[in-house]
Amino acid sequence: MFILGGSNILAAVWEKGQIKLIDKPEPLINDDEILIKVLASGICGTDLHIFAGRGYAKDNIVRGHEFAGRVVKVGKNVLGIKEGDLVAVDPNITCGHCYFCRRGEIHLCENLRAIGVDMDGGFAEYCKVPYKQAYPFSEISPIEGAMMEPVACALHGIERIGIHLGDTVLIVGAGALGLILLQLSYFCGASSVIVVEIDEGKREIAKELGASYVLSPSEEVASVIKELTNGRGVDVGIEAVGKKETVLLTIDSVRRGGKVLIFGVSPKDDLINISPFDIYYRELTIMGSFVNPFTNSRALRLIEDGKINVSKVVSHKFPLSEIHKAIEVGLSGKSLRVMITFEE
Ligand SMILES: [Zn+2]
Numbered sequence: 001m002f003i004l005g006g007s008n009i010l011a012a013v014w015e016k017g018q019i020k021l022i023d024k025p026e027p028l029i030n031d032d033e034i035l036i037k038v039l040a041s042g043i044c045g046t047d048l049h050i051f052a053g054r055g056y057a058k059d060n061i062v063r064g065h066e067f068a069g070r071v072v073k074v075g076k077n078v079l080g081i082k083e084g085d086l087v088a089v090d091p092n093i094t095c096g097h098c099y100f101c102r103r104g105e106i107h108l109c110e111n112l113r114a115i116g117v118d119m120d121g122g123f124a125e126y127c128k129v130p131y132k133q134a135y136p137f138s139e140i141s142p143i144e145g146a147m148m149e150p151v152a153c154a155l156h157g158i159e160r161i162g163i164h165l166g167d168t169v170l171i172v173g174a175g176a177l178g179l180i181l182l183q184l185s186y187f188c189g190a191s192s193v194i195v196v197e198i199d200e201g202k203r204e205i206a207k208e209l210g211a212s213y214v215l216s217p218s219e220e221v222a223s224v225i226k227e228l229t230n231g232r233g234v235d236v237g238i239e240a241v242g243k244k245e246t247v248l249l250t251i252d253s254v255r256r257g258g259k260v261l262i263f264g265v266s267p268k269d270d271l272i273n274i275s276p277f278d279i280y281y282r283e284l285t286i287m288g289s290f291v292n293p294f295t296n297s298r299a300l301r302l303i304e305d306g307k308i309n310v311s312k313v314v315s316h317k318f319p320l321s322e323i324h325k326a327i328e329v330g331l332s333g334k335s336l337r338v339m340i341t342f343e344e
C-alpha cells in the first residue's frame with residue numbers, strides 16, 4: 001500500500017523518560033534516501049535498558065534499530081534498490097572521513113550515528129533511511145530480515161575472538177544473541193559449547209540448537225565447567241548477559257591462555273574486581289565487541305541460506321499499538337527477541 005505525502009503515521013517515540021505512541025508526519029526523503037514501510041522491528045536488549053530507565057536516550061526519537069520492510073519510495077540518486085524491494089537495515093551510519101573510518105574500523109567512527117538511536121527508527125509504520133544502509137533480500141520473511149542486524153553483531157564478536165577448530169566454548173546467557181552466538185560457534189568449528197542460562201525455557205532452546213551442556217548458574221557452576229573440561233577451563237568464554245557476576249564467571253571459566261569476549265552490554269558504571277596477576281599468570285585475552293562492521297551482508301546471507309536459525313530466537317510478536325505490552329514481555333526475562341510486526 002502506498003500513502004500520499006503529507007499523511008500521518010503511527011510511531012513510538014521516546015519522550016521524557018517514556019515510550020509514547022503518537023501520530024507524526026510521514027518522513028520526507030531526500031535524493032539519497034529511501035522510504036520503508038516497516039514490516040518487522042525487533043526490541044533489542046539495549047532498547048529494554050533504556051525503557052527500564054537504565055541509560056540515557058535522546059528525547060523525541062522514534063526508537064527501533066533492528067528492522068526490515070518494503071521500499072515504497074526511492075530518491076533519485078538511489079542505486080540498486082527499487083520500489084517494492086524488501087530490505088533489512090544496518091542502523092549504524094559512519095562518516096567515512098575520520099581516523100577510524102579511514103583505517104577501516106568504521107564501527108569506531110568518531111561521528112557514528114545510529115537509526116533508532118540518534119534519528120527516527122523502526123518503531124513506526126514508515127521510516128526513511130540512507131539507501132546505503134539498506135540490504136535487499138527476497139527469500140526470507142521480514143522478521144528474519146529484521147534479525148540481520150543482531151546476527152551481524154554476533155558475527156563480528158565471533159570473528160574478533162577467533163574460535164579454532166576443536167575449541168570448547170562457553171556462552172554465558174542464552175538470550176537471542178547468546179543463542180545466535182551458540183550457532184555461530186559451531187560454524188567456526190567448536191567441538192562443544194557449554195551454555196549457562198538462568199531461565200529454564202531458554203536452556204531448553206539452547207539444547208534444541210545443539211548446546212553440548214546447558215547449566216543453570218548455581219554456586220557450583222564454575223567448578224562444573226572445570227570438570228567438563230578436564231579441570232582446565234574452556235578455550236573461549238563469551239559473556240552475553242551484561243552483569244558483573246556473569247562477566248566474572250566467564251573470566252573464571254577459561255583455561256590458562258584462554259580468551260574472553262565481553263559481548264553483553266553492562267551498565268556504564270559497573271566495575272569488577274580482577275587481579276592483574278591473574279591476567280598475567282593465566283595469560284588471558286579479554287576482548288570487547290561493538291556493533292557490526294562489514295558483517296551485515298554476510299549475516300543476511302547466513303539467514304537467507306538457512307544456515308542460522310533465527311526463527312527460534314524470536315519468541316513474541318506484537319502490533320505497534322501494543323508496544324507497551326511488548327516491552328513488558330521483553331523485560332520479563334522470559335522472552336527471547338520480541339518483534340513489533342506490521343501488516344503489509
Ligand atoms: Zn540491537
Ligand SMILES: [Zn+2]
Nearest residue numbers: 095098101109
Ligand atoms: Zn568516521
